[in-house]
Amino acid sequence: MTEEKRIPLASVGFTSDEAREAATDSYYLEELDRQAEMAVNSIHLAVMRGRDTKDPRDPKVWGALQNTLFAAICIARLLKPSIVKKPYHSGMTKQQSQQFADDRGKKLxxxxxxxxxxxILDVKAVRxxxxxxxxxFDRHLAGGAECFSDWYITHGPGVVRECPV
Incomplete structure (x- = not known):
């Protein structure tokens, strides 16, 4: 027998404005909680794995850090939206969509x-x-570098370090 896979569904189409608003708020809050849980779990995995590995480029550590970053971006965008690129739906202008996003962020x-x-709202700089x-990579390799170190990347653009020979 095959197990059924449940598809998450959130009803937000209530008849009263208050009920609709409460359901919508609940949906956003649940998503923020889910993203926060993923971020915490991923950073924990990165720290625990990082303590045990000798490889500074361990893909499991960096993968967990990338997961953390992505979850943090999701949280930041819900709490403090960036510029809306196009209208949310045909009944809204771009300006109305931006106002909707800004109001949602402030409310949350x-x-x-x-x-x-x-x-957490500053994650954009890291992203x-x-x-x-x-x-x-291109900035340093385009000139025909003969020695390349990850320090070029992790210390930011324009920071050049000598490679040990």
Whole structure:
């Protein structure tokens, strides 16, 4: 016999505005909780694995850190949305969609008592640096480097270190 796989479903289509708003808030809060749990589990895995490995490039450690980063990005975007690129649906303008996102973020931050200067909201700087890591490789390798070190990447653009020979 085959086990049924349940598909998560959240009803947010209530008849009263108050009920609809409460259901919507609950959905966002559950997602924030899920992302936070994934981040915590992944950072724990990275730390535990990192303590046991001798390999500074251990893919399981770095994979867990990437998972942590992605979950943190999801949390940050829900709590403090970035610029909306296009309307959310045909009945909204881009400006209305941006206002919807900004209002949602503020409401969630208020509900969770998250301050504007909370570090989780600064994850964009880490994400941007990591997202464009290929450019760091290219910047150093395009000139015909004869020796290359991960320090070029992890210490940021423009930091050059001598390779031990």
């Amino acid at each position: 931050r208020d509900m969770l008592d998250v301050e504007e200067d909370c570090h 941007d640096a990591y997202e464009h890591y290929d450019e760091y």
